[in-house]
Amino acid sequence: MDATHISGTRVVIALQALGSRETRVRRLLEAIPDPELPMLDLGDLGLVRDVHVEDGAVEVSITPTFLGCPALDSMRRSIREALVGDGFDQVEVRTVYSPAWSVEWISPAGRAKLRSAGIAPPGSARVCPHCSAEAIRVVSEFGPTPCQALSACRACGEPFTSIRDL
């Protein structure tokens, strides 16, 4: 009885140690800035799907935002560099497409950061990031990056970009 209890405790401790290592890697990755929207980090975007650590090897799964996002290669490179810098010998960055990324995954903190950078975050309750009026006009569905549209405020007249709802 006692022996079972002790070995059970050991397993729990071992799992906690393993978990904490993976949590640490996850935090490290989530702090990496997005190359095109550097006010956001990978954590704000919800890109890190899975982290698996085994000895000196780490396998990371990420879900790309827009399929043609040119920042994806750069993100992969940053992830690799961060993990090699953290002492891992073997780093594998895998791309998973299912479930598909959506703007819903952008965290509340990420939305606040976008707004203060003058970019309207996604969602139905869209307001002008300059004057907070709820009168937004989309000028073009396609903007400076695949994830942004060109918009303007009907109230203050200022142009700005907004994150596309998709």
Added chain:
Amino acid sequence: MNPAAAPAEVLTAPLHSLALRHGDDNLVLAQRLSMWVSRAPDLEEDLALGNIALDHLGLARALLTYAGEVEGAGRTEDQLAMGRTERQFTNLLLVEQPNGDFAMTMGRQLLFDAYQLELWDSMAGCSDEALAGLAMRASNEARYHFLHSSTWVERLGDGTEESHQRMQAALDWLWQFTDEPFEGDAVTAWAAAELGVAPLGEHRDRWEFRVDKVLSKARLDKPSSGNRRSGGRSGRHSEHLGHLLAEMQWMQRTYPGLEW
């Protein structure tokens, strides 16, 4: 279906062929669309066409990478894109057609976008997890592309006499390529049996309904069915693909494996 009934060369790697053909559609169209960059009628449209080209390229990269993985012969997306000849490309004839005037480009985009909506909807629930995930994302992006092309077709069709006449002429020409996307072959039969992808022939009516709605809003006549062309899926292309590939591949052909 009975696999013995299908040509052996296609069914040696049906999942590879499936990913490859849809990757080829998107790659060739991305190349065509990127030719508009710096030549579009206005700045917003330039950004739009460049962005749409990028969406198609991103989808092509994911599909070709996957096609290479499931083939298991070590071919990368680059090798598949740059190392195959015209007869080895399996894209639709529609996407390789030249840009022509702006009406021709928008007509081609409308017909293709409406097809992509049906295609990715049919794949979103399939049993191949990688394709299903890509399909969900691709379907979202296709909705935006369709919104863009249908807006333009309506504007041009219901515009001036000149724009109306050009838009009609473009559709009349492009209509001959609209049967091909919905034709079945050994690969689609395999996908239906093994992955649960509904044969696209069943989606033809929905595609037509979608396109008809745009045409009537645009005051355009639906072209009458005349000669229909196909052959792209088995590598028999129009004369335009070879020229497109020559331009796209010349660097890798001249300096194989070049990187920078």
